[in-house]
Each structure stands twice: as C-alpha cells, then as structure tokens.
Amino acid sequence: MADAVFTGQEPELMDLLAARPAFTMHAQDGLCFEGVPLNAIADQYGTPVWVYGAGSMQARYAALQAAFAAQALDVHIHYAVKANDHLAILDIFRRVGAGADVVSLGELLRARRAGIAAENMVYSGVGKAETEIEAALAQGIGQFNIESAEELDMISAIATRMRITATVALRMNPDVDAGTHAKITTGLAENKFGIAAADIPGLYARAATLPGITVRGLALHIGSQILSPEPYALAYAKAADMVRSLRAQGQEVTVLDLGGGIGIGYHDEPGMNLAAFAAVVKREVGGLGVKLLMEPGRYIVGPAGLLLASVVLQKQAGKRFVVLDAAMNELMRPAMYEAWHGILPVDAVLFHGPARPADVVGPVCESADCFAKNRMLPDLATGTRVALLDAGAYGAVMSSSYNARPRAAAVLLADGQSRLITPRQRPEDLWADEILPYP
Structure with missing residues (x-):
C-alpha cells in the first residue's frame, strides 16, 4: 500500500501539475480538478475534505x-x-x-x-x-x-x-x-x-x-x-x-x-x-x-483522489513549519510508509510565487504527523488551501478519529459537478456508539 522511500530530486510544482492532466491552474479560479475549482469545493464543504474524480x-x-x-x-x-x-x-x-x-x-x-x-x-x-x-x-x-x-x-x-x-x-x-x-x-x-x-x-x-x-x-x-x-x-x-x-x-x-x-x-x-x-x-x-x-x-483510484486542506498557520522554529488542518489521522501513508505525496497550493498567485523549504505537518500530537520535510513551497498564509495529491488509494480507508478529530467529508466530481458522498463527522458522532456503564 505504499511506495518506497523517495530519494531522488523532488519535482517542482509546475512539473507535478504537468504530470497530472486532470489538474489545471486557472488565473482566476486557481487549481481545478476535472474542471472544478478546488477553492469552490473548500468554500462549500470545508476542509479537510477528500475529493474524488469519477x-x-x-x-x-x-x-x-x-x-x-x-x-x-x-x-x-x-x-x-x-x-x-x-x-x-x-x-x-x-x-x-x-x-x-x-x-x-x-x-x-x-x-x-x-x-x-x-x-x-x-x-x-x-x-x-x-x-x-x-x-x-x-x-x-x-x-x-x-x-x-x-x-x-x-x-x-x-x-x-x-x-x-x-x-x-x-x-x-x-x-x-x-x-x-x-x-x-x-x-x-x-x-x-x-x-x-x-x-x-x-x-x-x-x-x-x-x-x-x-x-x-x-x-x-x-x-x-x-x-x-x-x-x-x-x-x-x-x-x-x-x-x-x-x-x-x-x-x-x-x-x-x-x-x-x-x-x-x-x-x-x-x-x-x-x-x-x-x-x-x-x-x-x-x-x-x-x-x-x-x-x-x-x-x-490513486491519482483520481486528493486531500484538500487549509493552512492553520506557519510556524518558524529554526525551520519553517506549515501546519494544516489535515493530519495523519486523515492520510496515514507518510507516517506509516514514509510515502511521498505531491503538495500543490490552490491559489494561482501562490503557485507561481517564490518558494523556500518547509515541513508540512498536521495538528496531531505525534512527531510522525508530517506530510513532507523540506518541501519547496511558497509562503502560505492562514486560510490558504493546498491539495495533497494522489490520495485516492489507501487514504480515507486507513483514516481514523485519533485525537478525537472528526472524520473528513468526501466529495465526488462527475460531469463538472460536485456531490457530497460522505458528510463531515460531527464531534458528538465520535461518542454516539459508546456506553457509560454507570449512569
């Protein structure tokens, strides 16, 4: 369920985009998947959200x-x-x-x-x-x-x-x-x-x-x-x-x-x-x-899915950390297999902006909650969005609610339209099936 540890030269953002014909970058709409702007998906369904292309x-x-x-x-x-x-x-x-x-x-x-x-x-x-x-x-x-x-x-x-x-x-x-x-x-x-x-x-x-x-x-x-x-x-x-x-x-x-x-x-x-x-x-x-x-x-299904996330904050602590609202409980592969996933900014201006190294991490209280190390990315302000690529396989099926994090929503794109196929889990759903033995 994983790839070998990547040791080659990392591709630039433009190369990642060019290798994936289902993705396009529009000056106004930003990154689109199967013709649907990912910003519109995030606006409608929130983040983190799985996005699949039929x-x-x-x-x-x-x-x-x-x-x-x-x-x-x-x-x-x-x-x-x-x-x-x-x-x-x-x-x-x-x-x-x-x-x-x-x-x-x-x-x-x-x-x-x-x-x-x-x-x-x-x-x-x-x-x-x-x-x-x-x-x-x-x-x-x-x-x-x-x-x-x-x-x-x-x-x-x-x-x-x-x-x-x-x-x-x-x-x-x-x-x-x-x-x-x-x-x-x-x-x-x-x-x-x-x-x-x-x-x-x-x-x-x-x-x-x-x-x-x-x-x-x-x-x-x-x-x-x-x-x-x-x-x-x-x-x-x-x-x-x-x-x-x-x-x-x-x-x-x-x-x-x-x-x-x-x-x-x-x-x-x-x-x-x-x-x-x-x-x-x-x-x-x-x-x-x-x-x-x-x-x-x-x-x-691997290249037909992505995990869309928002930036919580950038943290400078000797090195730059980009903290996302997605975490290892959504996409486990990097923590489990040292798997490499491409990360693209959704905003067109940021996509073409100057890049510098950053560790892209999640908010879970584990050092393993890291999607990428020393990845060349532009400055990503709070609220900007990124797409974690090729997450259609062994992504959602391996996810959990660790740290009491509700599971992400999922959306299917077909014929240029988005359809909700899994609603975002509510916090109260996390304990809905649990029983207090001593009322």
Missing part, C-alpha cells in the same frame, strides 16, 4: 482494459476494494462491469450494497474466519483464493456442512522480490501470504478430492506499488510453469488470478507502462488457455 477513475479503468485488448487478452478486472471502499466508488466500477476483490466480510457486504454480484467477487486474505467463510458461501461468492492447507480444510468442512460447493484457487507464493517497500511486498517466501510453490502440486491434488471443494486454478500477488513489469514477468513465468506441471499430473486448471499491485507515479514519473505490462502478461501466460483475473486498486 472521470479519472473511468479513464484509468478504460486505459487498463485497452492495454489488455491491444494484446488480444480477455482479462476480468476485479477492483481491489481495500484501496478505497466508498459505496459511490464501488458503484462506479459496477457500472463499467468490474467485479470485486475483497479481503473481509465487511468489504464483501459493502460491494454487495453497491450492487456487485457475489459471484463476480474473489475473496482473498490470509486470515478468513469461519463466520466470514460461512457468510461468503451463503452470499454465493465466486472464488476463494486459498492461502494455506489449513484454510482449505476449513472451507471444505464449512461448505460440506452447508451443502454448498466452494470454488477455490490456490494462492502460490512465487518467492519473487517485487522491488517495493518492505512493508507491502507479498510474494517473498518470508511473507505471510500464500503457499510455497513446492507445496502446490500436493495440495492441489488433495483439493481435487475434498468434499465441498471445486479447485479451478492458481492465484498470486507479489506486492503493491510495483513500477516495473519485470517482477511480474518472473512471477508469471513461475505460475505458467506450475499450470503446465499440474496439467501434466492430470489436474484441471482453468483460472489464473494475476493479482494486483500496479504502481503509479507519485512524483512526476509516469508510473507503470501499461503496454509493457500487458505484453508481459501476453508473453508469459497468454497461451495457457485459462481465464485470467486481475485485481487492480491503487492504479485506478
């Missing part, structure tokens, strides 16, 4: 589809709900025909509430509880990605008791280094995810004999925020070899889940080359004659 999500989904189509690949896209689980966003992907990749019963039920059929969902995750498995089977889940022999036995027993057949794929850990942040690599032997490749043939054969189980194929996922197609090439080559080996042993293999993890450019770089990625898929697994699944999340 057009950007649809365009990125279409670009991924087009890359596969150019290689004559039919890849079934299951949006990774964990990236951003808002009902309005799930509804966007339902409308364009996507399925869902879920990792909890809550995500499954959210996707169902948004109208995505359970049969068009893949249930991933290393720790599926019995109650979650039962509920998923009752809903008619399309596929479980199995993470261990123990989980396979658990699903077999539950499905048999319920007199239901569970469709499963075995998640193979290919032991491939994705070259990403250590906290979000998932395809190394030392990671908790998946089944060692050496154990797949025996477990696949056993799965084919278990009651309540139909085993269809393999799944794999090697990490997140991957910027090069080469790690995928290594992993997919190993998956293809495993498919051939299983078939040579008489097993039926009809599905291959390619996982997700396609990276984006958080600086001014382009991110993953989709044409190169699709070519790797075609070369390594395109001739297997299997149904291909993909689980993108960040790639589709």
